[in-house]
Amino acid sequence: xxxxxxxxxxxxxxxxxxxxxxxxxxxxxxxxxxxxxxxxxxxxxxxxxxxxxxxxxxxxxxxxxxxxxxxxxxxxxxxxxxxxxxxxxxxxxxxxxxxxxxxxxxxxxxxxxxxxxxxxxxxxxxxxxxxxxxxxxxxxxxxxxxxxxxxxxxxxxxxxxxxxxxxxxxxxxxxxxxxxxxxxxxxxxxxxxxxxxxxxxxxxxxxxxxxxxxxxxxxxxxxxxxxxxxxxxxxxxxxxxxxxxxxxxxxxxxxxxxxxxxxxxxxxxxxxxxxxxxxxxxxxxxxxxxxxxxxxxxxxxxxxxxxxxxxxxxxxxxx
Amino acid sequence: xxxxxxxxxxxxxxxxxxxxxxxxxxxxxxxxxxxxxxxxxxxxxxxxxxxxxxxxxxxxxxxxxxxxxxxxxx
Numbered sequence: 001x002x003x004x005x006x007x008x009x010x011x012x013x014x015x016x017x018x019x020x021x022x023x024x025x026x027x028x029x030x031x032x033x034x035x036x037x038x039x040x041x042x043x044x045x046x047x048x049x050x051x052x053x054x055x056x057x058x059x060x061x062x063x064x065x066x067x068x069x070x071x072x073x074x075x076x077x078x079x080x081x082x083x084x085x086x087x088x089x090x091x092x093x094x095x096x097x098x099x100x101x102x103x104x105x106x107x108x109x110x111x112x113x114x115x116x117x118x119x120x121x122x123x124x125x126x127x128x129x130x131x132x133x134x135x136x137x138x139x140x141x142x143x144x145x146x147x148x149x150x151x152x153x154x155x156x157x158x159x160x161x162x163x164x165x166x167x168x169x170x171x172x173x174x175x176x177x178x179x180x181x182x183x184x185x186x187x188x189x190x191x192x193x194x195x196x197x198x199x200x201x202x203x204x205x206x207x208x209x210x211x212x213x214x215x216x217x218x219x220x221x222x223x224x225x226x227x228x229x230x231x232x233x234x235x236x237x238x239x240x241x242x243x244x245x246x247x248x249x250x251x252x253x254x255x256x257x258x259x260x261x262x263x264x265x266x267x268x269x270x271x272x273x274x275x276x277x278x279x280x281x282x283x284x285x286x287x288x289x290x291x292x293x294x295x296x297x298x299x300x301x302x303x304x305x306x307x308x309x310x311x312x313x314x315x316x317x318x319x
Numbered sequence: 320x321x322x323x324x325x326x327x328x329x330x331x332x333x334x335x336x337x338x339x340x341x342x343x344x345x346x347x348x349x350x351x352x353x354x355x356x357x358x359x360x361x362x363x364x365x366x367x368x369x370x371x372x373x374x375x376x377x378x379x380x381x382x383x384x385x386x387x388x389x390x391x392x393x
Contacts, residue, residue, distance in 0.1 A: 251358035
């Protein structure tokens with residue numbers, strides 16, 4: 001089997017079929033790997049197509065897939081053929097290693113939530129509490145899922161409450177079907193939602209740009225580059241400062257912040273609530289939502305006196 | 320910092336092997352932490368951190384290199 005780091009990732013946006021995206025990987029020699037029809041469609045047939053083409057040369061497969069009709073004069077196999085044709089023609093380029101989504105609207109009040117660990121009750125209570133905060137956006141930067149029977153419900157609620165989420169490490173593993181420990185099953189629909197979550201959320205509060213990410217697993221993704229946008233910020237948080245735990249290296253961090261593309265860096269892997277201002281950059285560590293009998297969230301405001309951050313909490317007694 | 324090392328006279332350059340580490344990279348950060356450095360710029364000689372937060376003058380750097388070379392090559 002080829003090493004993962006020799007494969008390039010592709011995402012094809014379909015037309016006329018149920019799954020909105022097809023994800024696949026190609027070797028340099030054009031061998032197909034890990035085809036996945038994402039976001040809808042017939043899972044059985046989709047899995048069959050993926051299994052049949054896996055390990056086959058792209059050029060030899062196109063003719064077998066092309067022209068098959070289901071609806072709108074196309075089909076999932078036909079769309080896959082079009083994806084391969086687009087790669088051959090140069091119209092479809094490999095995707096970046098990690099996905100970045102930008103919240104384009106500048107905000108003045110943002111709520112940050114950390115690890116939910118698949119706890120629906122906690123999320124429900126949190127949403128009631130945050131409602132009174134009149135925030136302009138809610139960003140989830142921790143794991144949505146956990147060792148929980150409620151993972152499906154939590155993922156549903158994220159959409160319902162218009163929470164902008166990034167993929168935590170466990171979410172990523174669920175999406176890949178690589179849960180490290182036995183965990184409650186997650187529906188295919190919700191796995192696809194997790195798969196489409198970005199690793200990095202770029203945002204703006206007032207006139208300050210920020211970025212939020214979970215942690216170190218992003219650096220381990222195949223093809224990660226130290227020179228991609230936001231890699232510097234992630235390398236400094238994860239590796240130099242060990243999630244802002246090693247204050248002895250803050251002088252070095254301060255020397256590097258002029259090269260940052262943002263003035264706020266938010267992370268959550270360490271599970272600790274942290275707030276440091278170093279070299280003109282605000283670093284925020286977002287802790288778990290439920291801890292020690294309380295539900296916590298971070299509130300970031302753009303005020304006349306500048307950015308103001310506080311950790312808020314409310315008591316919670318699980319039933 | 321790298322420029323001041325590159326500006327050393329040829330006869331000194333021949334005594335040393337220079338490695339430059341980019342702090343934007345994970346390898347550079349790993350090396351920084353191995354040396355137990357705290358600030359930038361940092362210069363190490365023979366794997367030991369010698370200068371931090373400052374760029375040594377040419378004369379001082381040359382003297383230190385020569386001293387170490389002589390100690391290893393009596």
